[in-house]
Amino acid sequence: MPIHEKSLIRPENLREQENLVIEGMDVSGHWSTFIESRAVTDYNEALQEEIAALPGGENIHRCWQCGSCTNACTVNAVNPEFNPRYWIYLIRLGMEDELLRDKDIIWQCVSCNKCTYACPRDVVPEGVMKATAHWLELKGHTPKSPSMLFDEVFAGQVIKTGRIEDGLVLRDFFKRTGQPLNQPWLVAMVLGLVKRFPLAYLIKLGIATIRPDRTRGWGRARDAINEYAEEVEAQNRKALGLGAKGAK
Amino acid sequence: MAQDMKHKKVAYYPGCALEGSGHAYNRSTKAVGKALGLDLVELKNWNCCGAMEVKNVDPKIQTYLSARNLSITEQMGFDTVMAPCNGCYHNLKKAEYDLAHDAGSKEVNSRLSQKAGHKTYEAGQVETIHALDWIKRSIGEDGIRARVKNSLKGLKIANYYGCMYTRPRHIFPEKDQGPGSESTAKPHFMDDILAAAGAENVDFPLKTACCGGAHTLSDSDTSTKLVLNILTAAEACGADVVATECPTCHTGLEMHQIRAEKVLGRKTNIKILYFTQLLGMALGLSAKTVGVNENFSDARPLLREKGLG
16 A cells, blocks of 8 residues: 655645846746745643653654554544654654644544554554544643544443443434434435344344443442542643643 | 363353343353353452553553453353453453553552452453454364254355454463464454354454444544445345444444444345354354344344254
8 A cells, every 4th residue: 555645735835937037037926935945933841741641652762763653544544644654753743733634634543553563663553543532622722522422422321321322322422413314324224224134133222222221230330430520530631731620 | 072171160240231232142151052062150349440441541450450350250150251242351461461561550450359359369360351262262163063953054254353353462472372373463263263164264364353442432433434334345245134242342443333224325135143042053043043033234134044953
């Protein structure tokens, strides 16, 4: 698979030259300046430390930019702008503004771990992607991504009852993201389900969405996890120099 | 004929998916176990492994979730737990690795286990195996060949393993250990089992490609493209069926096969079946017993044509 690197030609770097004559030759038209010379004064020197402080980002300092992660990446094959190697480079240099250009796609990492498999330096790029997405949200650069909303719906249900019920997760997630349930592909699936599943099992599934299965005696585990989760959240916010949750 | 008595009776961790969308996998796994004379003892009061989601809230909570299940396995007197779902299997393996190598995970597990009021699981007490390991170790290819009643002869299969069965490599220390062991780059246990049942495996390059399962609902367009890629590749390889060994992959392939047709106008005809459904039918079980009617991609006409089920 070819390596798709990020395009260096950006719209703001295109210049229109109406009357450009060099050594007697007319070279008027659109020119890309590729990279304009400039003094970068907006480094965030704490960027690498902040990402490293969040779960998954711990090994970012080990990267030596071989690009195996991007070459192996599932999402990169679908969208060439998705480039873990480049983001790790920007984070390590502290180039926050450059990183923020891609803030709306970093959450799209599918956790296939092909990068982690290919990485010769144990950077765990998959973890770095999750830490970076988390950082973007905590810092308020992006709203909560659909992926994070799904994680919260899912984790909320696991912590509450000890188990997951597929239909309930789907319903809660669609509700939280404001999506209608009557999408053509979903309707086709449900109709298929009704047609093929044994009636007794359909009834069981229906009951499960109203009264989901629980792990018996889960209460103490639930309380312990909730208490720990609050601690972790406070720790993460502190590492990023943010106040307690709710306080601005 | 059994090669390994140790795996005749193992602890069974079905996980949430097998009680919901992966019901047919649960049903066919149990039916295959029964047909082969293998005992599965379900973990008492098991909990969700956290799948691909809880780790994004905090990885150590996810480690604890699996450690609790391993602790139950140990308390029930078993040293082996079998998980047919790649997600559950992966998370049990990952917890085992983290508890052996990461002091922080160990400490959080011990703290949460004490507060939850159960024994703290220590690494090294329980071995986690996949349903593929379970069949390979307890019966093996020779055992399957001797028991086949209805050969899968003439059925062309693309074996699809997904991500969580092989990656990341370090949590699967028993893989890549030379002849007889599973390969993380080119897994073959499902190929071996189905070949012994008479099927013809096609050379399928996307065995460990990703179906986008983690974002199946939160980034559906990406998942649909990834699944379409897998299904069209399997068809191009000449396969009639994609065999699966994970409920998330299986549901993802089925759901996005429908979604690709509705949203992208790209129809694929390949059928998607759990390897346990295929193996069960080869062992003489009916299509209904292994829950073929519960799959979205209707394989029944194809199976009838091939004289199966």
